Amino acid sequence: xxxxxxxxxxxxxxxxxxxxxxxxxxxxxxxxxxxxxxxxxxxxxxxxxxxxxxxxxxxxxxxxxxxxxxxxxxxxxxxxxxxxxxxxxxxxxxxxxxxxxxxxxxxxxxxxxxxxxxxxxxxxxxxxxxxxxxxxxxxxxxxxxxxxxxxx
Amino acid sequence: xxxxxxxxxxxxxxxxxxxxxxxxxxxxxxxxxxxxxxxxxxxxxxxxxxxxxxxxxxxxxxxxxxxxxxxxxxxxxxxxxxxxxxxxxxxxxxxxxxxxxxxxxxxxxxxxxxxxxxxxxxxxxxx
Numbered sequence: 001x002x003x004x005x006x007x008x009x010x011x012x013x014x015x016x017x018x019x020x021x022x023x024x025x026x027x028x029x030x031x032x033x034x035x036x037x038x039x040x041x042x043x044x045x046x047x048x049x050x051x052x053x054x055x056x057x058x059x060x061x062x063x064x065x066x067x068x069x070x071x072x073x074x075x076x077x078x079x080x081x082x083x084x085x086x087x088x089x090x091x092x093x094x095x096x097x098x099x100x101x102x103x104x105x106x107x108x109x110x111x112x113x114x115x116x117x118x119x120x121x122x123x124x125x126x127x128x129x130x131x132x133x134x135x136x137x138x139x140x141x142x143x144x145x146x147x148x149x150x151x152x
Numbered sequence: 153x154x155x156x157x158x159x160x161x162x163x164x165x166x167x168x169x170x171x172x173x174x175x176x177x178x179x180x181x182x183x184x185x186x187x188x189x190x191x192x193x194x195x196x197x198x199x200x201x202x203x204x205x206x207x208x209x210x211x212x213x214x215x216x217x218x219x220x221x222x223x224x225x226x227x228x229x230x231x232x233x234x235x236x237x238x239x240x241x242x243x244x245x246x247x248x249x250x251x252x253x254x255x256x257x258x259x260x261x262x263x264x265x266x267x268x269x270x271x272x273x274x275x276x277x278x279x
Contacts, residue, residue: 023257103235
């Protein structure tokens with residue numbers, strides 16, 4: 001079993017995600033919750049990820065629809081809902097969310113590992129050779145937000 | 153009081169700077185340790201530097217190590233603001249000269265509490 005699979009289960013990942021959102025996005029708990037369904041469909045997905053130098057290498061990826069990422073950015077930056085967000089701000093904010101999540105997940109591993117800088121793309125980075133360890137469908141304010149942990 | 157926020161994420165710089173400004177600091181920002189050193193070498197002075205760990209070009213630990221021994225900069229309080237939560241990493245940062253350590257995710261109250269402990273709340277000076 002890989003380091004990641006041994007250390008990160010759905011409960012641990014959910015705890016990390018809800019703590020990040022409560023502290024830095026929503027100011028309180030209750031807005032990021034398990035999705036009612038077992039899978040979600042995203043019409044216009046945006047992906048953000050960080051890689052970990054575990055053995056084998058791992059990846060923490062978050063995915064949401066692009067308009068959800070826009071609203072996440074507004075919430076993260078305490079911006080009014082009517083304010084337009086620049087694409088660069090969305091990339092930076094969405095990347096920082098996965099960076100904080102990845103950093104807190106790596107703290108659960110038994111030994112120190114390095115995290116890469118976050119990347120953000122419309123294309124999912126995880127190809128056919130990646131092994132999905134965990135997919136956690138969540139809902140942020142009723143909209144899909146998916147966390148996936150891979151070995152790559 | 154003056155504060156420098158050092159983080160490669162402009163989102164995080166903005167969040168930390170907004171908090172510090174609400175607490176009464178005047179802030180400047182740098183996108184990595186090298187940019188922060190450039191500001192210091194240009195003569196800027198700060199009572200507080202909030203420093204991310206993982207940054208390109210020059211990371212936060214390197215910045216702490218570069219700043220701490222310099223005589224003119226020794227009054228600047230160095231506070232790491234980072235996701236590096238392993239105890240070994242915290243010990244490394246404190247041993248290198250960081251004064252305080254804040255883990256991401258953080259709340260505004262957490263930052264304010266740390267600054268109060270450090271005696272670095274500008275608002276308190278005017279009351």
